[in-house]
Every structure is written in structure tokens, then in C-alpha cells.
Amino acid sequence: MEEIILRPDSKGRVNLGELSHGVSSYRVSSGENGQLILSPYLEIPFTDKWIFENKDVLEKVKQQLKQVNIEE
Numbered sequence: 153m154e155e156i157i158l159r160p161d162s163k164g165r166v167n168l169g170e171l172s173h174g175v176s177s178y179r180v181s182s183g184e185n186g187q188l189i190l191s192p193y194l195e196i197p198f199t200d201k202w203i204f205e206n207k208d209v210l211e212k213v214k215q216q217l218k219q220v221n222i223e224e
Contacts, residue, residue: 158166168190177193196204203209 156171158168160166175192177195178190179193181189181191183189203213
């Protein structure tokens with residue numbers, strides 16, 4: 153793992169630049185000694201929330217996606 157030093161700007165913001173590799177959101181937790189831990193976070197539209205709340209539907213969607221990937 154590569155380590156680099158990032159310095160916050162005058163408003164406390166840190167620019168991740170190329171480190172983010174297309175990730176649009178992160179969940180931030182604070183660890184020991186002031187560590188900040190960034191975990192990639194995926195947000196879904198509210199209208200799609202029901203799929204993730206219904207395990208049967210979610211399983212069917214996963215199965216269909218597998219079939220599409222196999223057939224391609």
C-alpha cells in the first residue's frame with residue numbers, strides 16, 4: 153500500500169484526486185489517535201430501496217444478473 157501525505161486546505165478539506173478512482177462517496181470513521189478511515193460507499197436512489205429490503209426480490213435480481221453475465 154502506497155502512503156502519501158495530504159494537507160487540508162484552510163477550510164479543512166482534503167482533495168483525494170486520483171486516489172478516489174471514480175468513487176463518489178465515502179463513509180468516514182475516526183480511529184485511534186485521530187486516524188480517519190475512508191470506506192467506499194455506494195448510494196442508491198430512494199426508489200430502488202425496496203429491492204434491497206425484499207430478500208426474495210434481491211435474490212432474483214442477482215440470479216438474473218448472473219444469467220446475463222454468463223450469456224454474454
